[in-house]
Amino acid sequence: xxxxxxxxxxxxxxxxxxxxxxxxxxxxxxxxxxxxxxxxxxxxxxxxxxxxxxxxxxxxxxxxxxxxxxxxxxxxxxxxxxxxxxxxxxxxxxxxxxxxxxxxxxxxxxxxxxxxxxxxxxxxxxxxxxxxxxxxxxxxxxxxxxxxxxxxxxxxxxxxxxxxxxxxxxxxxxxxxxxxxxxxxxxxxxxxxxxxxxxxxxxxxxxxxxxxxxxxxxxxxxxxxxxxxxxxxxxxxxxxxxxxxxxxxxxxxxxxxxxxxxxxxxxxxxxxxxxxxxxxxxxxxxxxxxxxxxxxxxxxxxxxxxxxxxxxxxxxxxxxxxxxxxxxxxxxxxxxxxxxxxxxxxxxxxxxxxxxxxxxxxxxxxxxxxxxxxxxxxxxxxxxxxxxxxxxxxxxxxxxxxxxxxxxxxxxxxxxxxxxxxxxxxxxxxxxxxxxxxxxxxxxxxxxxxxxxxxxxxxxxxxxxxxxxxxxxxxxxxxxxxxxxxxxxxxxxxxxxxxxxxxxxxxxxxxxxxxxxxxxxxxxxxxxxxxxxxxxxxxxx
Numbered sequence: 001x002x003x004x005x006x007x008x009x010x011x012x013x014x015x016x017x018x019x020x021x022x023x024x025x026x027x028x029x030x031x032x033x034x035x036x037x038x039x040x041x042x043x044x045x046x047x048x049x050x051x052x053x054x055x056x057x058x059x060x061x062x063x064x065x066x067x068x069x070x071x072x073x074x075x076x077x078x079x080x081x082x083x084x085x086x087x088x089x090x091x092x093x094x095x096x097x098x099x100x101x102x103x104x105x106x107x108x109x110x111x112x113x114x115x116x117x118x119x120x121x122x123x124x125x126x127x128x129x130x131x132x133x134x135x136x137x138x139x140x141x142x143x144x145x146x147x148x149x150x151x152x153x154x155x156x157x158x159x160x161x162x163x164x165x166x167x168x169x170x171x172x173x174x175x176x177x178x179x180x181x182x183x184x185x186x187x188x189x190x191x192x193x194x195x196x197x198x199x200x201x202x203x204x205x206x207x208x209x210x211x212x213x214x215x216x217x218x219x220x221x222x223x224x225x226x227x228x229x230x231x232x233x234x235x236x237x238x239x240x241x242x243x244x245x246x247x248x249x250x251x252x253x254x255x256x257x258x259x260x261x262x263x264x265x266x267x268x269x270x271x272x273x274x275x276x277x278x279x280x281x282x283x284x285x286x287x288x289x290x291x292x293x294x295x296x297x298x299x300x301x302x303x304x305x306x307x308x309x310x311x312x313x314x315x316x317x318x319x320x321x322x323x324x325x326x327x328x329x330x331x332x333x334x335x336x337x338x339x340x341x342x343x344x345x346x347x348x349x350x351x352x353x354x355x356x357x358x359x360x361x362x363x364x365x366x367x368x369x370x371x372x373x374x375x376x377x378x379x380x381x382x383x384x385x386x387x388x389x390x391x392x393x394x395x396x397x398x399x400x401x402x403x404x405x406x407x408x409x410x411x412x413x414x415x416x417x418x419x420x421x422x423x424x425x426x427x428x429x430x431x432x433x434x435x436x437x438x439x440x441x442x443x444x445x446x447x448x449x450x451x452x453x454x455x456x457x458x459x460x461x462x463x464x465x466x467x468x469x470x471x472x473x474x475x476x477x478x479x480x481x482x483x484x485x486x487x488x489x490x491x492x493x494x495x496x497x498x499x500x501x502x503x504x505x506x507x508x509x510x511x512x513x514x515x516x517x518x519x520x521x522x523x524x525x526x527x528x529x530x531x532x533x534x535x536x537x538x539x540x541x
Contacts, residue, residue, distance in 0.1 A: 014032055014033055015031040015033070016037040016041065023035060023054055024038055024054060025052055025054045026041060026051055026052075027056075027057060027058065028047070028050045038051065048070070050070060056104065060072055060100065063081075063083035065085075069085050069086075071086075073100055074099075074103045075096070077095035081100060128462070132503075154263060176246070191238055194234065197230075201230055208224070271540050271541075272540065273540060274538065274539050274541050275508075277537045278538040280537065281317050281535070282536075283536070284533055285315060285532050285534060286321070287306045288531075289308065289532070290307040291304060291306050291516070291529065291531065291532055291534070292474075292515040292530060293528060294526050294527070295336050295344075296338065297338050297342065299520040299521055300317050301316050301322070302314070302315055302526055302534065304534065305333050305335075305336050309332060310326055310327045310333070311324050312325050312326075312333060312357075315534065328348070331348055331350045334374050334375070335427060337377050337378045339356075340382055345357070347374060347375070347376045347386065348373070352367055352368045352372055352373065365384075365401075366404050370390060371388040374387045374426055375427040375428045377428050379430045379434075382402075384401045385398060385399070387426040387427070393422055395418070397410060397411035398411075410449060410453035414455070419447055420438060420442075420443065420447060421440055422442065425473060426438055426441065427439050428475065429483075431448075431483065432480075432498075436448070436451070437475055437483050439472035439474065439475040439486075440472070441472060444472075446483060446496070461494070463502065470487060472486065473485070473486045473515050476518050479519075482495055482497055483495070484506075484517055486517055486527070488514055491511050491512060492505045492506060492507030492511065492514070493517070493527070495539075506537065506539055509535075509537065513529055514527045514529055515528050
């Protein structure tokens with residue numbers, strides 16, 4: 001709507017001198033005033049005056065208790081406009097009052113700030129959250145389907161195994177039956193073969209004995225002399241055996257053991273990321289610049305190193321320095337990691353070596369040829385993952401070591417293209433699901449591959465801020481398999497889930513150039529700021 005003060009058809013003028021576009025207005029006398037006439041108007045002390053900017057004319061109102069007075073102040077205790085008589089009354093004597101114009105301007109500034117926050121910050125975040133919900137819902141469905149498929153597959157494997165075992169036991173029964181029947185058949189043949197011989201022997205003996213009852217002659221004597229007894233031969237029956245049929249005793253079905261055989265999943269639950277992370281501890285270190293790496297030794301101690309310092313320092317939460325270690329070569333370490341046994345491992349880029357600090361001893365585990373080690377992390381299996389550059393800085397790869405033995409090299413995707421940019425800073429972390437997560441500053445991306453080295457996804461920043469600069473440095477993962485990466489140029493940390501879905505920024509807790517990251521056993525986040533501080537943050541509730 002066009003302001004009547006500037007309307008070409010009806011220009012507002014000073015009521016005293018006619019000057020156009022007067023900037024002031026007396027809200028008690030209801031006249032417009034230019035700057036030149038302002039003093040003249042106020043010099044009339046026969047009445048009260050209340051000067052306001054022209055655009056705020058009408059801000060005052062008649063007092064509801066004193067009809068001849070105008071309310072020029074606000075009782076902030078009662079939150080109502082009051083006139084001078086009200087101010088002097090006992091009702092508002094002990095209350096706080098403020099000039100109504102000042103109060104109005106303060107309120108308007110608050111409203112303008114609220115509008116800006118709502119439009120520029122709050123509403124876009126709600127829009128982004130609303131946009132993410134369908135994606136997260138689909139992600140939940142997809143993960144549930146994967147779980148169901150895995151369970152079906154395990155069930156089929158168990159059924160197959162059980163069927164194989166039962167079939168094997170049935171085959172054993174068949175083999176046992178065949179052996180028993182064959183033995184019985186053999187015994188039957190032997191017995192049936194002997195029975196006719198016994199029958200014949202009985203007949204022969206009967207005939208001989210009948211002849212011997214009659215008159216004997218010479219031939220009878222010969223028959224008797226030729227007789228040989230076979231009684232003992234027939235007395236021993238063919239080998240007898242007893243068939244013992246095994247009994248089957250079924251085991252009581254133990255559901256707990258079956259569950260153990262099937263497998264288990266991690267404890268389900270819903271966690272909430274805090275809108276404003278809490279700073280639990282603020283540790284001032286001895287670094288004056290270049291603090292870039294932090295790695296948890298425990299929930300209360302952490303190793304640090306800087307980009308301009310050959311000394312690695314161990315700090316506790318009180319900022320005390322229980323221990324410090326200098327590199328073996330005297331060069332600056334590139335990255336550090338803590339092994340499962342609590343030893344410190346570091347990469348020496350210029351010395352081409354990977355070294356283990358155990359107690360007061362430094363042992364060189366690996367010395368490379370043609371490559372220089374950069375980022376480093378210790379895995380759940382006790383292996384070491386190392387990012388490394390070729391000597392000409394034209395190639396980069398991730399190598400897995402077990403001790404000093406190379407087990408795996410990850411460099412190319414399925415199309416034979418490099419997975420990682422050449423040169424630049426690259427740090428890495430292993431996720432709970434064994435994915436290998438690399439912050440690739442040269443590619444402006446977080447590159448995530450499976451344990452087998454297959455590309456899963458590249459994260460290049462949240463979809464709500466396309467084209468915005470994103471240069472990831474430090475990287476870590478938490479118990480929820482979320483990936484956290486620092487973005488020091490924008491003074492914030494990105495949180496994405498295990499499938500690359502953007503969840504939220506950590507950016508509203510006073511971070512200054514966050515670089516190195518690590519989490520403790522309770523998912524508290526340690527952030528190494530590039531200057532000199534390490535901050536411990538709580539970002540879950």
